[in-house]
Amino acid sequence: MGVKPTEEQVAARDMFLAGGELALVAGAGTGKTSTLVLMAGATRKRGLYVAFNKAIADEARQRFGANVDCRTAHSLAHRAVGRNYQERLSRSARLPSREAARLLGIHRDLWVSSRPISCGHQARLVMGMIRRFCYSTDRQLMARHLERVNGLDLAAQDQVARVLLPYACRAWDDICSPDGKLRFEHDHYLKMWALTEPTLAADFVLLDEAQDTNPVLEEVFLAQSAQRVCVGDPAQQIYGWRNARDVMTGFPADHLYLTKSFRFGPRIARTANRWLRHAESALQLTGNSATDSRVGSAVEVDAVLCRGNADAMQEVLGFLERGVPVALTGGGGALRNIAQAAEALKAGRRTTHPELFLFTSWADVQEYAENDTAGQDLKAIVTLVDTYGPDVIMDAVDRLTGERAAKVTVSTAHKAKGREWSRVRIGDGFAAPSVDDDGNPRPLRASEARLIYVAVTRARHHLDPTGITWIDDYEKATEATGDGTVAGRPMIEFSLTRQLKHPSSPMSQFLAQHLPNSAAVVQDYLRWIGDLPRPVQPLEVKYPDWSALGHAIDFRLRLSLGSPFGEPVNIGVGTLGSDVPFRGAPAPPVRDALYRAGSDLLSVVDSYLNGDDGLQGEILARLCFVAAYYEDIYRTGEIRRYSMLADATPATTLDSLLTAVPDYAIEDINRQLAIAEEPFGPFRELPATARICGPAFLGSQDIGGADADFILDGLLLDCKAAIQPRGLGRDEIYQLAGYLLLDYDDRYGIDRVGLYLSRQGGLVTWSVPDFLRRLGATGPVGDLRRRLREHLHHRRGDRRAISP
Ligand SMILES: Nc1ncnc2c1ncn2[C@@H]1O[C@H](COP(=O)(O)OP(=O)(O)OP(=O)(O)O)[C@@H](O)[C@H]1O
Numbered sequence: 001m002g003v004k005p006t007e008e009q010v011a012a013r014d015m016f017l018a019g020g021e022l023a024l025v026a027g028a029g030t031g032k033t034s035t036l037v038l039m040a041g042a043t044r045k046r047g048l049y050v051a052f053n054k055a056i057a058d059e060a061r062q063r064f065g066a067n068v069d070c071r072t073a074h075s076l077a078h079r080a081v082g083r084n085y086q087e088r089l090s091r092s093a094r095l096p097s098r099e100a101a102r103l104l105g106i107h108r109d110l111w112v113s114s115r116p117i118s119c120g121h122q123a124r125l126v127m128g129m130i131r132r133f134c135y136s137t138d139r140q141l142m143a144r145h146l147e148r149v150n151g152l153d154l155a156a157q158d159q160v161a162r163v164l165l166p167y168a169c170r171a172w173d174d175i176c177s178p179d180g181k182l183r184f185e186h187d188h189y190l191k192m193w194a195l196t197e198p199t200l201a202a203d204f205v206l207l208d209e210a211q212d213t214n215p216v217l218e219e220v221f222l223a224q225s226a227q228r229v230c231v232g233d234p235a236q237q238i239y240g241w242r243n244a245r246d247v248m249t250g251f252p253a254d255h256l257y258l259t260k261s262f263r264f265g266p267r268i269a270r271t272a273n274r275w276l277r278h279a280e281s282a283l284q285l286t287g288n289s290a291t292d293s294r295v296g297s298a299v300e301v302d303a304v305l306c307r308g309n310a311d312a313m314q315e316v317l318g319f320l321e322r323g324v325p326v327a328l329t330g331g332g333g334a335l336r337n338i339a340q341a342a343e344a345l346k347a348g349r350r351t352t353h354p355e356l357f358l359f360t361s362w363a364d365v366q367e368y369a370e371n372d373t374a375g376q377d378l379k380a381i382v383t384l385v386d387t388y389g390p391d392v393i394m395d396a397v398d399r400l401t402g403e404r405a406a407k408v409t410v411s412t413a414h415k416a417k418g419r420e421w422s423r424v425r426i427g428d429g430f431a432a433p434s435v436d437d438d439g440n441p442r443p444l445r446a447s448e449a450r451l452i453y454v455a456v457t458r459a460r461h462h463l464d465p466t467g468i469t470w471i472d473d474y475e476k477a478t479e480a481t482g483d484g485t486v487a488g489r490p491m492i493e494f495s496l497t498r499q500l501k502h503p504s505s506p507m508s509q510f511l512a513q514h515l516p517n518s519a520a521v522v523q524d525y526l527r528w529i530g531d532l533p534r535p536v537q538p539l540e541v542k543y544p545d546w547s548a549l550g551h552a553i554d555f556r557l558r559l560s561l562g563s564p565f566g567e568p569v570n571i572g573v574g575t576l577g578s579d580v581p582f583r584g585a586p587a588p589p590v591r592d593a594l595y596r597a598g599s600d601l602l603s604v605v606d607s608y609l610n611g612d613d614g615l616q617g618e619i620l621a622r623l624c625f626v627a628a629y630y631e632d633i634y635r636t637g638e639i640r641r642y643s644m645l646a647d648a649t650p651a652t653t654l655d656s657l658l659t660a661v662p663d664y665a666i667e668d669i670n671r672q673l674a675i676a677e678e679p680f681g682p683f684r685e686l687p688a689t690a691r692i693c694g695p696a697f698l699g700s701q702d703i704g705g706a707d708a709d710f711i712l713d714g715l716l717l718d719c720k721a722a723i724q725p726r727g728l729g730r731d732e733i734y735q736l737a738g739y740l741l742l743d744y745d746d747r748y749g750i751d752r753v754g755l756y757l758s759r760q761g762g763l764v765t766w767s768v769p770d771f772l773r774r775l776g777a778t779g780p781v782g783d784l785r786r787r788l789r790e791h792l793h794h795r796r797g798d799r800r801a802i803s804p
Pocket of ligand 1: 003004005027028029030031032033034035262
């Protein structure tokens with residue numbers, strides 16, 4: 001390193017030399033590669049640097065010493081596995097999809113919702129399933145690997161997925177065979193390599209851009225016994241692309257920070273920091289005082305960064321009108337394809353565009369986009385075409401200039417990642433959050449703030465923030481509600497889990513202050529779940545109702561312990577029997593029918609628990625699944641669009657609801673119950689008084705409720721039906737801590753706390769003293785309970801004092 005390393009860079013090197021694993025959080029422009037070179041240059045051990053792409057690996061090779069092998073994940077996989085397929089790779093010209101269909105044995109159009117999917121398109125969807133499988137850590141192909149098919153409702157997509165799954169399995173067999181015939185891609189051997197659970201030949205492994213890691217690589221990296229270092233910037237995670245995942249945040253090791261940016265001066269750093277705060281990042285950057293940087297409107301810029309294609313097109317048209325040579329990052333090919341497809345549909349012709357092939361007219365696309373909740377990409381396409389028209393778009397694309405010759409480059413923020421320009425303007429497409437019924441701004445989403453953080457940190461000397469000046473008003477408005485309310489509602493009235501989503505809520509503040517070390521427990525938990533078996537999960541359904549399944553298994557476990565469903569279900573049923581208005585409330589006759597069905601449900605469960613009725617496992621699973629939708633009314637205050645109760649009629653009965661429970665749900669609940677047999681067996685032996693389901697705490701009434709799952713002989717247990725238990729963390733740990741402390745009067749004698757992972761059959765527990773010690777508790781449990789009670793009473797008093 002030619003320059004003097006900063007203290008943070010030296011600290012990273014020293015920790016590395018001491019043999020520690022670490023997550024190096026490196027803000028934009030903070031000299032990430034220089035730091036890795038500094039670390040690796042201080043040892044003679046053999047290292048492996050895993051780069052994001054080939055260009056970065058090639059450049060790194062010039063900078064690292066001879067002890068470090070610089071590779072991409074694909075090149076590692078190629079050396080190990082891919083070269084056996086070299087012959088297939090090199091002759092892997094695009095295989096026409098009709099030919100792929102023939103090889104797969106797809107001979108007939110598939111009709112769904114009165115639309116035909118041709119053999120060629122079916123083959124394309126099958127190869128798409130393979131692609132999604134290859135970007136996952138799944139061990140087998142499943143229905144949900146089918147990508148979204150625009151133009152079909154959820155049930156129809158499910159049907160397509162079911163039909164195509166066997167073909168996808170056949171396709172994967174072909175791909176894995178050395179003399180297979182289907183197109184062979186680089187991601188295929190990457191997946192095959194990962195399935196061999198490889199050991200990387202190195203004493204230490206440096207994983208770059210770890211905030212955006214392919215899940216396949218993540219799994220390989222995490223399984224290594226070599227010293228592991230991951231580096232990147234979680235605040236720059238903006239791609240859900242290829243299921244990319246953030247390895248850094250939950251990485252069980254010390255986290256060190258690089259905060260001095262060499263790219264820009266203090267003014268741009270200040271703007272970046274503002275967005276980092278909204279992105280919920282703890283990172284704050286210091287600018288380089290040697291670099292002059294300005295923030296303010298600029299007459300001329302080198303780049304304009306936009307939110308999406310539609311506002312990028314508006315910028316391009318503006319420059320063309322003024323005769324300024326303009327480039328678009330990534331070129332105009334994708335826009336041209338959209339415009340051509342739209343033109344065809346408008347003229348009543350079909351198109352082969354992968355997002356639009358099922359539609360027969362442009363009006364059809366517009367209607368689908370309008371009524372569809374998940375199709376954000378499709379909405380963006382419709383806005384673009386409807387705003388400018390296909391002709392204008394194609395004409396603009398024809399008049400684009402290459403980046404070298406252009407005077408200005410227009411880019412989406414996504415495509416600007418990893419790049420920098422001297423003068424950057426932020427375009428108008430980044431809209432301020434909308435306001436709610438009371439005129440309060442809805443919260444700015446952290447993912448949106450991350451995108452804007454990436455955009456503003458592309459500027460070296462001059463940042464023109466014209467498109468995002470609304471942040472001033474937003475901050476003023478949210479400061480005004482910084483008195484402990486969200487959208488006019490005091491946060492103290494939120495339930496425990498909802499409070500934990502807001503760092504400034506009374507529960508979050510108390511826990512952060514008195515049990516500051518949640519990361520230590522999370523790390524302990526992550527270490528522990530490393531050896532769990534793969535999750536039980538529905539394989540043949542594209543859109544399982546995860547929320548209902550999660551609650552249903554909780555209910556099923558309660559029944560197995562001899563307990564009823566609990567208050568929230570009763571309240572859900574009671575709400576239907578009342579006149580209280582709520583969102584999605586059905587017409588009175590339907591409401592009556594649902595109320596009767598719900599009351600019957602509760603009576604059936606009561607007689608079962610009294611031993612009057614010996615119900616079979618299948619019926620019990622159905623009852624639990626239906627109960628989950630009644631409980632959902634209590635949790636959300638509405639009947640949601642996808643609730644099975646939303647389809648009710650005046651003729652609905654408990655029997656008709658039970659019959660409508662899908663087979664996959666019964667199977668899933670029963671499989672989870674089967675793996676709970678061993679861990680839950682001992683709990684069933686406990687005397688009834690030691691088995692408490694759905695306990696209510698004295699402190700629950702000081703907030704808007706806190707519904708724990710179980711207390712079993714002093715063990716407070718929360719049941720989680722997560723597929724990816726790595727996704728659990730601080731909130732779940734604080735949830736346990738919250739329940740523990742809300743038991744003000746020690747009514748339940750809680751002496752252990754834990755999580756039960758129902759899809760893996762895993763039970764992780766801590767004794768209360770150990771749990772509190774790891775959390776860095778500021779006092780013994782009795783003391784904390786007393787202080788929490790005072791804190792909540794004080795906050796309630798504050799509310800009363802300011803309420804009229
Ligand atoms: N301690 C330092 N003092 C002065 N300049 C430094 C220091 N560390 C790094 N730099 C400079 O910062 C610039 C970026 O460094 P580097 O190439 O290591 O970053 P990178 O890996 O491209 O990623 P990023 O810039 O996003 O952190 C380079 O010009 C480098 O010389």
